[in-house]
Amino acid sequence: MSKKTTRTKLDASLTLGGEQAEADPLLQAAFLETGASSVLRSRIDERCFVVGRTGAGKSAALQHLEDTDPDHTIRISPEDLSLPYITGLDAIQFLDSLDVNLDQFWMALWKHVLLVEIIQHRYKVNSPAAKQTVLQTLRERLARDPGKQAALDYLDEFDGRFWAETDERVREITDKFATTVRGEGSAGINLAPLKLGGRTSGTKTVEHSTGYQQTERFQRIANDVQLAKLNKMMAVLDEEILDEQHFTYVVIDDLDRDWVDQRLSNDLIRCLFRVVLDLKRVTNLKVIVALRSNIFRELDFGQSGGQEEKFRSMILDVRWTSHQLEDLLDDRVKVAADTHGIQAQTLRDILPPGKNSSRGSAVDYILKRTLMRPRDAIAFLNECLAAAAGGSRITWENIIRAERGYSAKRLLALRDEWKPTYPSIGEVIEKFQGAPSRLTPEQLVKILDDIAILGTSSAFGGRSWIEDLIDPIWQEGSHDWYRQYQLLTAFCFSLGFLGVAMEGSAAPRFHSDDPLMVDSPDRLRSARYFYIHRTYHSALSVRIGGAPYDSTRLVDES
Structure with missing residues (x-):
């Protein structure tokens, strides 16, 4: 067996991983177990809404849970739910323009998606025959409980669509609802002009004279969903389908994507929170939702019957200390260095030693230029490593040069993070x-x-x-x-x-x-x-001590 070569120079391909969880090759090998990941994995800790700034590590924590316990974890992506398609439907936009409250419909949609995904995962339903076998087994088990037997009728209503892809099932339900709305409105109401649009920048505009009675009529349609049957199915889920051996995590991430109508999407997310709260009664189920802080601020919990405090008690606010970030970077340095045959065990092994008389330690200097998020720290160190390629370690000159590009990119990231909520x-x-x-x-x-x-x-x-x-x-x-x-x-x-x-x-x-x-x-x-x-500082040419920002200066103002 050949002996592994040890290098003394930093390789140009050496990085501390990717800034996005889905494109981070070091995520699992160098994952830092924190209190947050323990809370998510806990089957008794009720905190299940993972809220934090972009780059705080929300997606990484969910990905780690899925990777370490795949047999008990289901991932639901908004892309699989056709949510932009749903919120952009002419009928949905029309009802919203009339101030019709769609909460009952949104909640029924979420419960249906979760119910079917859990049953499919639990029984590996992937064909009509498998579905019939599962239903028959459940019917025999529930023969003496007419109430639960009736709940199973809900699943029969979907006939051949039960095992279809998630987005197909969601579109079928929504299209059926939209058809009902169009049918009700066929008597003199034209929905076409409102398609993808009777609203501009969150301001309601109704292009037809509707009146109170018409709004009430459409409100009854929106409320005529099968929540009663769905709620009975949730009881079946709790008592007959899931047990301790089949404990299930459902992970929902990427709810921050650009949608057709941001306000409607916020209503849909708020209703998801209500559904998750309701599903707390299912003992062996934990639904975990990740959401950016700025989107969470936009949710109007006042529409949820005064349950805001209940939601907030279930929030896991993702934050990092400087010690945790250094530990995370240490783990990444060790894995990356080992892969590239470099002798380094910690971050300090590749940074300038000791303390600079004005800048302090290199670790402190770098972390002070982050918003205390893993993404910032990884991005800065990757810039430093790129600048130090060919050297034996990162120098202060490398750090200063890397800071210019890093600062410019972080300013763009700040704008991109907040512009959906705060245009311009x-x-x-x-x-x-x-x-x-x-x-x-x-x-x-x-x-x-x-x-x-x-x-x-x-x-x-x-x-x-x-x-x-x-x-x-x-x-x-x-x-x-x-x-x-x-x-x-x-x-x-x-x-x-x-x-x-x-x-x-x-x-x-x-x-x-x-x-x-x-x-x-x-x-x-x-x-x-x-x-x-x-x-x-660098990106905005901030003045320090009265002079324009110059990263080569040794002054590091507090």
Whole structure:
């Protein structure tokens, strides 16, 4: 057996993995077990809504669960559900334009999808014969329970479609519902003009005079779904189908994709949350839903009968400490180095040793330029490794050169993350171009005034969301800047873009440190300085110590 060659130079192909879970070759080999992954795997911990910023590791945790326990895990993708197709249907758009509440239909759709997927997974149903065998077995077992026998009739109604692909089954149900709506509206109501569209930017527009009675008529159609039978089937699922041996995880991810109608999609996601809450009664089932923080904020739980606190108690907020991120990077360095025949066991083995007199340790320098997310840290280190190719280890010169490209990409990522919720967010961030890294309240107000003026321009694409934030600024007679600018300041803080240092505090705190830090004008009164996050210094040419940003300088302002 030949001895493995040990290299002394960093190879150009050496990386610490991919930034996306689905394209990360090191995900399983270097997966860091954290409290979050333990919570998801737990069969008794009720937290099942995985909420976090993009790049926080939500998808990685779900992928790890699926990879480590595939026999007990079902993955449902929005792409398999034809959700853009559903929300874009003319009939759905028409009912929404009439203010018809579609919650009952959305919930029935989710319950149907989950029920069929679980039964197919549990009994390996992949043909008409297999379906009939399963149903016959269940009928014999439930012979003495007429109520549960009747519930099984629900499955018979789908006849030959039971084993079809998920998207086919979903389209069949939705198309049948749309046909009913069109039939009801055939008496003088034309749905065609509303196809994919009686709505613009979330503003309702009804192109036909409808009246209260017509809305009520369509509301009855929307409510006429088979929730009663579905709920009985859920009892069958709990008592007759799933047991401890067949405990099942259902994983739902990628709910942040661009859909036809963002507001309708938020309604659909909110109804999924309600269904998951209802399915808590199924003992040997855990439905896990991953959702980006910005989408979670948009969900209107007020429509869910005052259950907001119940939802929030089931949330797993994905966050990372600097120690956890370093541990994650250590594991990746070890696996990647071993693969490439390089002698390195930890991150510090490939970084500049010791501490720089002004920059501190290389690990701290890099992590301070992340939003405390794995994706940021991996992206920065990959840039550093690319710059250091051919060398024996990463140098400070490599880090400084890598920071320029990394910062520019992170600024683009910030814009892309938030623009579905906040259109034209990039124009708001650009107002900080060339600003000091440390802002006094007076300096911050000047920038916020520029943003407020931007928000009044007809050419600005984000007027719908920014109006409420800037409205207090234009109120006459107010001389309390804390109250005038609190909403806009809190918004920049919530993005992770702006940090705050209170009186008596030497270092700024960001949203990842304390999400509620600037939640009220009274708290802002204690603010001494505001800081632009270091991640974006290079991309925005932020000024440090009065001079334009120069990454070669040894000054690293807090």
